[in-house]
Every structure is written in C-alpha cells, then in structure tokens.
Amino acid sequence: MQTSIVVFTCDLRLSDHPPLRAALHGGGRVVPLFVRDPAVDRAGFAAPNRLAFLADCLRDLDTGLRKRGGRLVLREGDTVTEVCRVAAETDADEVHMTGDTSAFACVRERRLRRALEADGRRLYVHDTVSTAVAPGAVAPVSSDHFAVFTPYYRRWSGQSLRDVLDTPRVITVPDEVASAPLPERGEVSGVSPKLCAGGETEGRRRFTAWLRSGVQTYETRHDDLAGDATSRLSPHLHFGTLSPVEVVRRAREAGGVGAEAFVRQVAWRDFNRQVLAARPDAAARDYRTHRDQWRDGKDAEADAEAWREGRTGYPVVDAAMRQLRQEGWMHNRGRLLTASFLTKTLYLDWRVGARYFLGLLVDGDVANNQLNWQWMAGTGTDTRPNRVLNPVIQAKRHDPDGAYVRRWVPELADIEGAVVHEPWKLPARELSGTGYPEPVVSLAEGLDRLKRARGRA
Secondary structure, rough: EEEEEEEOOOOOOOOOOOHHHHHHHHOEEEEEEEEEEEEHHHOOOOHHHHHHHHHHHHHHHHHHHHOOOOOEEEEEHHHHHHHHHHHHHHHEEEEEEEEEOHEEEEEEEHHHHHHHHOOEEEEEEEEEOOEEEOOOOOOOOOOOOOOOOHHHHHHHHHHOOOOOHHHOOOOOOOOOOOOOOOOHHOOOOOOOOOOOOOOOHHEEEEEEEEHHOOOOHHHHHOOOOOOOOOOOOHHHHHOOOOOHHHHHHHHHHHOOOHHHHHHHHHHHHHHHHHHHHHHHHHHOOOOOOOOOOOOHHHHHHHHHHHHHHHOOOOOHHHHHHHHHHHHHOOOOHHHHHHHHHHHHHHHHOHHHHHHHHHHHHOOOHHHHHHHHHHHHOOOOOOOOOOOOOHHHHHHHOOOOOHHHHHHHHHHHHOOOOOOHOOHHHOHHHHHHEEEEOOOOOHHHHHHHHHHHHOOOO
C-alpha cells in the first residue's frame, strides 16, 4: 500500500487542507507529521505564547485525526532529517507540505527537496493553504510584486478562489511509525495570563460566532478599542487552524459592508506575504530607507523600556502595551498607535518594536509583524511615510469614554471624563497620587525631532 507524508507547519487543521487531501488521493496510508525543530527556537520564533497556543493546536489536531482512525506523529529534531527518517521507516515515496514565504521556511523547503530527491522521493508544495491568493499569483507588469496595497487589493479581489475541500472521513496511519509525546500548554513557562485557547475546534467556533454576531458591524466598530469588536481570528490564521480561503468565501457569503471590510484585512495578510516573498530581506532591513539615524544610548534605551513596560505617560499607548503582556495579543488600532509612538514620537528603530512584539504576540508572524512595523515607521509600503498618529487625538476618537484605558491602566481607573487621556493636566498632587508617570516626551518635541531627522523641519 502506498504511503505518503504530510508535514504540518503553519496549517494545523484537517478542514480545507490541500496537502492532506493530495496525500490521501491514492487511497493509501498517510503519516500526519509535525516536527518540533530546535532551529525554530534558535531563529527566535518559539515565543512562550506561541508555544502554548501550538500545544493546544497539536492536541486538537491529534484528537481530530484519532476520530478518523489516525493520529498525529510528533518528532523532535532537524525537520529535514526527521522527515527523511520517517519516509525511510514507512517507505513513503511522496511528501506534501504547505508553501511559506519566510526566509527560514524557504531554506527548509530547498533542503528538504534536495534530501528527498537524493533518496528517490518527491516533495509536493501546495499554495493557497496559508493564504487565499498565492504570493506572486498577481503582480504588476513592471515588477515581481505590488508595493502598494490598493492596486494589489483590486487585483486580489478579482481572483477566483479555489473550492473549499471537505474534511477527510478516514485517515489510515501506519502502526509502526513512532511518535514523541505531544506537548502540553502547562509545560510552557512565561505565558501571558490571559492567552486565548488554540486549536481548530476553537478556531471554527470563534469564526462561526463572528459570522453570526460580529462581522456585520465590523466596518463601523473595528477601531473601537473598548468595544473589542474585531474578530480575534489572527492567531488561528497564523497557525492555520482556519483556512484563509474558507474564511474569505464564508465572509463573502455573509455579505455586507462589514464582511467586505473584514475580507480587506485578510487581503492585507496576503499582500505582506507577497512583499516578503519578493523581498525576503525586508524582514530585517528597510524596504524603503530614509537612512534614519535612530536614537540610541542610555536615554533612548530608557524610553524604549518605558514603552515596553507601558509607562510612557500616554495612557492609550500604555494600555495597549499592557494588553499585549496580559493577553499575548493587541487590538489592531493599539498596534498602530504603539508603533507610531515608538518610531515617530520616540524616534527609535522599528526593529526594537518588531522584536518585542514577536516575543509576545501569539499571532506573531514575520511577514505581518515586520512589514506592518515598517509601514508605521515609514520605511515600508506606506505611501505617506511621515504620517504620525497623535495618541491623544486617537484615544479621544477610538476610546471616547476612556473605558479601554481604565481597563488596562488601573492607576487611572478613578479618573473621570476625557482627562483620563491627558492625565498631565490633572493637579500635580492628584496625578502624583495615581502613581502614573509624566510623559516621557512632549508630542511637539517628538514631532520636531522626527522632522529634523528626516530633513522636513
């Protein structure tokens, strides 16, 4: 009987899974394989929040496989070595996996292909598993990728999506292939106390609930910080417990301006991946440089630490940073505000912020994280690279009652009215009594410093 291997990576689900369906096509045996590779740790991808979420995902995936007569095989070690070892143990002649865009994933794919071909086996890499539209599927005439989102989105919206694939009913796994024990969330230290649950079951539950009661108002409420009216599906899209193709198709079926706005955000994920696929160095280098001489030294590090701790003196910025530490997740508007504040108001290197976010975000994704940080820093694809988000104006607009600030900055919980967004306007004794700090810099000073640094003063 023919045996194939499916290497799970960023696609931890059974529904709408092209590599799994392709491996099952001949009706033979399949080894559903996940390799816990220490190279992931060394590359900085194995943050505690993501490891805990991953443990949930692997256990849920194993449960789903067992309901269909199979099981998940877990190996620990170098991915290429372990895949080849399992292929030899089971005499598998095909290996299927999902395509990815990070430099790490591309190197892994090339190494695996060479090793398998040397053994007379074949590697099949499948697109549109972790994206709705594959990187490179649409491109302008004069370039290998779109550098501006709006024209990309027009082309992306016109693409025909593949059909959503059924979940397999039966999966037969060879008895002889051994597996390491599955990890447990409780084994991971340093996890944010309010981290959400992972796994395909939870992802599908959240998505169904979102379509029923959230997506209709998304257009008008997605920036409402206190209302928490976003889908919170980003961790599930990152780990692949939800299919982007299915998400887009079902959202479009729901219809309405809210669904359209939500689908646009899914398109941003694909946009960033096609940029990174074409420019892998953008994960660490400016996509469009202004030759910034970012601040460094003791004062700069003190400002960066105040930002990390949520002690900048700007309540909405601090609230978002504290949400990140508590939940391993941050509201999208908060991400924009905190990134603008670090790079534009404090004039600190975007890589400082990107690195800190990747250390905490459960949805920490190289393409989205690095390129969104660059977008806000003005070194990426934003057509207005010097835009600055004023945290006070933004707070009054997107948290008008101050509920978001009071939720995450308890020192200010008893401050009434809009002054909660400008506590430095309180009498000195009253502010001192809260224990909340003075601003690390005035907004005017920060703006002037940015203009002078970029020759716009």
